[in-house]
Amino acid sequence: MKDERFVIALYVDNQFGVLTRVTGLFTRRSFNIDSLTVGVTEDERYSRITITMRGDELTKEQVINQLKKQFCVKKVDLLDESSTQRELMLIKVRHTSGTRTEIMTAVDVFRAKVIDYSPEEMCIEVTGDPSKMDAFVTLMQPFGILEMCRTGIVALDRGSATLLTK
């Protein structure tokens, strides 16, 4: 069976220790996480966790079933491949009079934003799907990346379906 990338979303109780429970489960069942994000939702009782990971069909099934068993997990599901997936990246690059125009062109094409600017470096904010982030990082590499951070994916299914009603 082939490994593929998939995205799981969970509604969990908005309480202390819940994130530990979820991540602890991944550690002890040897599941590898690519990215994990957590934040508040439309319902203050719950937080939403979005996990991106890789694995075969059986791993996918196991992860979901193991998560379902947790008492702090109210709802868990695999997101559709067509779901809207976004990530935010902040990336700090060096610039000189020779490279400035080229960087600004890339910022333009990627519909990114310069959010901090000083004579020798600038900080750029990029949002989009992960492949767009990767492409932007590759483009910036020759100029010298000083620092970067990515949020990991947040995702919602398209249309009227919601995780809680799915």
Next chain:
Amino acid sequence: MKLNGAEIVVRTLIEQGVTDVFGYPGGQVINIYDALYKYQEEINHILTAHEQGASHAADGYSRATGKVGVCLATSGPGATNLVTGIATAMLDSIPLVAITGNVPCALIGKDAFQEIDITGVTLPITKHNFFVKKIEDLADTLRTAFAIAKSGRPGPVLVDIPKDVQLATYEYEPQPPVKRTPPPKVDEALVERAAELLSLSRRPYIYIGGGAAGLGMGKAVIEFARKIDAVIGCSFMGLSAVPDENERFLGMQGMHGHYASTIAQKEADLILAVGVRFSDRATGNVKKFAKNARIVQLDPDPSEVNKNVRVTLGLVGDVEDSFKRIAARCEAEKRPEWVARVEELKAEEARLQQEIEEANKEKITPKQVFDVINAVKTPETIIATDVGQHQMWTAQYVSFARPRRWISSGGLGTMGFGLGAAMGAYVATGDKTVLITGDGSFGMNLNELATAVSYNIPIIIVLLNNGVLGMVRQWQTLFFGERYSQTVLSRQTDFVKLAEAFGAVGKRAETPEEFEAAFQEAFQANRPYVIDVTIGKDEMVLPMLPPGGAIDDIIVKVEKKPRRKKK
């Protein structure tokens, strides 16, 4: 009425139907012990020698009755001493509520005296755990703990209660005991498909585990097996669910399973798996497990389906209900060829067994010990074990007649489990309880002899003493060129004197006759007994599937090689 937290704890336990608690006092539970003092007419507390003994006792209590076992310990070392017992219960899906005290909330995180993050420690070994921050949540948290422990696939729940919550006061209203919520019913289409697969089968094998045993499904299984001419085998945890005398029952399969049961499972074309989790000790190499069979699995836990073994059909939900509905849908059918083949396997097993027994030149063999136990014990007798060779011999040789008479640590394989668990089982039932143990395992928690004596819990301890760590030694003999690294116990313990020092009765037996006399005496007496039975150090548990091996690699006998000279 307004009560303090400690009293709310005890009142909630009483309200939930708890009559016995195993534990050990300490600084952060002293208030709960004060409340226990007040309610001692309603709730019986057994003081063990060590918190680990309390956790195993609560576990044994639950295994013997199906009720939720309760243990209680103080913060820090008290709490960590429960850990092995909680993990044991987790791996065997035993409903347990463990209550621990902790330092007051204001000191949490300051590394206060005897402070430990026990919810963090027990996170992976509990079904769920709670840290109660507010007195308002205390009673309901405990109720939820009971509900979680016994619902769906049972398991241990820990509730950690800081001292200030025990001291605070709050309104308490008794509530009825929480009920076990049965898992959802399975779709009719799946039941129909399962019945169809069964009707297509020519060699059906009903494979029952701890799930089926816990639900008391023995009768239903026997009836269904008779109806469709199937055979029944069980995992280690499924023992005692079906009486051993039943002619369709082949006993335990797997690494040290009965030959007929293991081979029949390999030859089956359909395995109806009821409350089993296909542990590596049961399946051997999963890639080669039941290659020719379709597997239909019934379990309340969705994560058990396709976890270790790929199944044809998984029915996740109410196991008892699914089984009943499948049975009702299946037509009665005769499968004489299968029955005849299984008879052949049984005959082969008997032949192998006899060969092994005849080749044995020891003064007393494990089988002879169990022959005596089987002859003397009654259907109600509870059999508990520790972990090792003695445990596997017990699983192979003891004949069970009633459910819930088998108390043994399967999944975790906890040496030192037996004595505490046996006491718990006795406290729960008042039925004669025999602990089969080895000198290795017994050495781990024999301090609980003190408890057995002080409460006069008349456990009969049959100590199969070979002076070695037999199971590891067996592996060293078979797979490590007889390099007996750290498995020879050159201890000088006199177990008869040791028993007497604790206030129990000690006996020594070196022949079947001596053992029979001692066991008869112990069985009639109403006191804890230790019978030290000297057995040979080269005894082996056979048959054996080598670890990671397939059924075809089964070892049925070991020719004694001449001892190699040491270089």
